[in-house]
Amino acid sequence: MISIQNITILVPLFNEEHSITRLIERLDKLVAQSAEQIHILFVDDGSIDNTPVLLEKNIEGKTNYSALFLSRNFGHAPALTAGLHEAAHSQTDAVFIIDGDLQDPPELLPSFLAKMKEGYDVVYGVRKNRKEGIVKRLCYLIYYRLQHRFVNVHMPLDAGDFSLLSKRVVTLINRLPEESRYMRGLRSWVGFKQAGIPYERDERMQGSSKYSPGAFIKLAFNGLFNFSELPVRFIVTTV
Numbered sequence: 712m713i714s715i716q717n718i719t720i721l722v723p724l725f726n727e728e729h730s731i732t733r734l735i736e737r738l739d740k741l742v743a744q745s746a747e748q749i750h751i752l753f754v755d756d757g758s759i760d761n762t763p764v765l766l767e768k769n770i771e772g773k774t775n776y777s778a779l780f781l782s783r784n785f786g787h788a789p790a791l792t793a794g795l796h797e798a799a800h801s802q803t804d805a806v807f808i809i810d811g812d813l814q815d816p817p818e819l820l821p822s823f824l825a826k827m828k829e830g831y832d833v834v835y836g837v838r839k840n841r842k843e844g845i846v847k848r849l850c851y852l853i854y855y856r857l858q859h860r861f862v863n864v865h866m867p868l869d870a871g872d873f874s875l876l877s878k879r880v881v882t883l884i885n886r887l888p889e890e891s892r893y894m895r896g897l898r899s900w901v902g903f904k905q906a907g908i909p910y911e912r913d914e915r916m917q918g919s920s921k922y923s924p925g926a927f928i929k930l931a932f933n934g935l936f937n938f939s940e941l942p943v944r945f946i947v948t949t950v
Contacts, residue, residue: 712815712878712936713714713789713804713827713830713831713832714804714828715747715813715824715827715828716747716803716804716806717746717747717748717749717750717801717802717803717804717805717822718745718748718749718750718803718804718805718806718807718824719749719750719751719752719798719803719805719806719807720738720748720749720750720751720752720806720807720809720820720939721752721753721754721764721791721798721799721806721807721809722734722751722752722753722754722792722794722806722809722810722811723753723756723772723787723791723794723796723810723811724753724754724755724756724757724758724762724766724790724811725755725756725757725758725784725787725790725811726758726760726762727758727760727762727811728758728760728761728762728765730812730813731762731765731766731769731811732765732769733813734811734813735769735770735776736816736921737813737817737818738751738817741817741818741820742775745820745821747764747824748799749775750759750776750797751770751775751776751777752776752777752778752792752797753776753778753779753793753811754777754779754781754790754791754797754935755779755780756780756781756784756785756786756787756789756790757781757782757783757784757894758784759784761852763780764777766861769835771787773827774887775880779793779794781793781798787872788892788893788894790926791872791892791894792807792885792892793807794884795837795881795885798881799878799881799885803878804877804878804936805824805827805875805876805877806875806876806878806879806881807823807874807875807876808872808873808874809818809873810872810873810877813913814871814911814912815836815875815914816910816913819836819908819910820875822866822873822908823836823874823908824839824875825874825876826906827877827930829906830904831876831903831904831906832877832879832880832903832904832905833874833875833876833880833898833903833904833905834874834875834905834907834908835870835871835895835898835905835907836871836873836874836907836908836909836910837867837868837869837870837907837908837909837910837911838870838871838909838912839909839911839912841909855871857869867899867905867907870895870907871895872894872895873875873910874895874898876902877915878899878945879903880898880901880903883901884897884898884901887901894925902934910913934943
């Protein structure tokens with residue numbers, strides 16, 4: 712059994728002015744109900760709306776909240792990387808990664824935590840269904856199954872960054888030298904016992920996805936090329 716007393720909730724943000732106040736309200740409630748010590752770490756990824764102002768206003772005077780403000784928009788994976796490095800310097804026993812748009816329910820932390828206490832170093836959310844448009848859902852369906860077919864490590868189907876990571880997993884991920892960091896791939900690659908928890912992924916509270924089509928394509932290529940021999944096979948067969 713894994714002992715967990717201190718938890719860091721890591722929340723990357725980019726232009727989430729519509730959801731940040733409601734998100735903090737829900738996190739406040741979660742903290743008040745939890746038997747563990749919880750610290751919330753926000754990483755603002757160069758937001759250009761009112762997210763930084765609202766964030767500072769809502770966490771002022773709260774000792775269990777902190778924030779990193781990146782100098783520009785580096786992207787979701789670099790924001791997570793910065794947050795994981797910051798969390799590693801604390802006394803945290805585990806890091807709970809959620810999106811800032813309220814599609815990943817923070818209230819599921821107790822379920823993830825109970826699973827980790829059974830002896831799992833990684834507990835990840837598995838999306839039972841998506842509430843996006845049919846074209847986007849179809850693209851996700853095809854991509855995850857291509858990934859499952861060609862990558863060299865086991866990456867669970869329909870699992871994103873929503874996860875609870877033990878301190879030793881965080882430490883190992885931080886040591887990996889990759890510049891192009893596909894987090895769910897790195898999470899799988901480090902090994903240890905891992906388990907999934909099915910959940911209903913909520914719709915965005917307001918606004919639109921911060922992933923452009925180009926960003927989605929880049930993420931997909933990172934997942935396929937960084938963890939498979941597919942590019943090498945393609946080059947060999949075409950030369």
